[in-house]
Amino acid sequence: MTNEKEKINLSALFRIGYGLYVLTTNDGRKDNGCIVNSVMQVTSNPLRVAVCVNKQNYSCGTILETLKMNVNCLSVDATFDVFKRFGFQSGKTVDKFFGETPKRSENGLVVMSEFCNAFISLAVEQTIDLGTHNMFVCSVEEAAVFSDLDTLTYTEYQKNVKPKPVAPKKKSYVCKVCGYVFEGEELPPDFICPICKHDASAFELMK
Structure with missing residues (x-):
């Protein structure tokens, strides 16, 4: 199933x-x-x-x-x-x-x-x-x-207006909506972006 x-x-x-x-x-x-x-x-x-x-x-x-x-x-x-x-x-x-x-x-x-x-x-x-x-x-x-x-x-907006994030040395996650970067090994599942208020599903691991 x-x-x-x-x-x-x-x-x-x-x-x-x-x-x-x-x-x-x-x-x-x-x-x-x-x-x-x-x-x-x-x-x-x-x-x-x-x-x-x-x-x-x-x-x-x-x-x-x-x-x-x-x-x-x-x-x-x-x-x-x-x-x-x-x-x-x-x-x-x-x-x-x-x-x-x-x-x-x-x-x-x-x-x-x-x-x-x-x-x-x-x-x-x-x-x-x-x-x-x-x-x-x-x-x-x-x-x-x-x-x-x-x-x-x-x-x-995503391609041409929002600034491109600069990848830090430590593990980080970037908000795909506004570009806010969360630094930490794991993104909390209940995390809310402090800038655009989207939840953890809007974040991706920075490479």
Whole structure:
């Protein structure tokens, strides 16, 4: 009888295509942004877009309270600094737009045109609890295109944007998502990446 674990090669899931986006919100005190990769148009009439957000992200709680968000589509010219700013620190403790006077859409949220090729303003119609994530099914209120550059994909990020890790002398494991390196003989099975919050399955042994 085939072992269940042998039937599921988790590497196959990395072959699913994803774009990368900065989700902008406002909690009533400050603007915030986080990186997401699960955005898709689910219907055309009426026009609806679904967005999945990790519950550990500060933005997730803000969306539950305000029921609105902007999706800013990152383009292929986006730098790693964009990911450090919006993906590797929490809006709970950091003002990611401090000192800036950003553009805004009609819903009052930040619109990012630098390193982005388009934006979409969304109003939440339905929230689906998926355990670790919430899926927000939204109506589209506003949208605009800024450039003809392609949207940055997760694969492009891995190949061309994320810095290549330098292999240390001691045994180490690298996160395939963000590049964080864990040094140690064995990676704990319950280890959670302190940067991107993925579990031990996202790590591979550095060679």
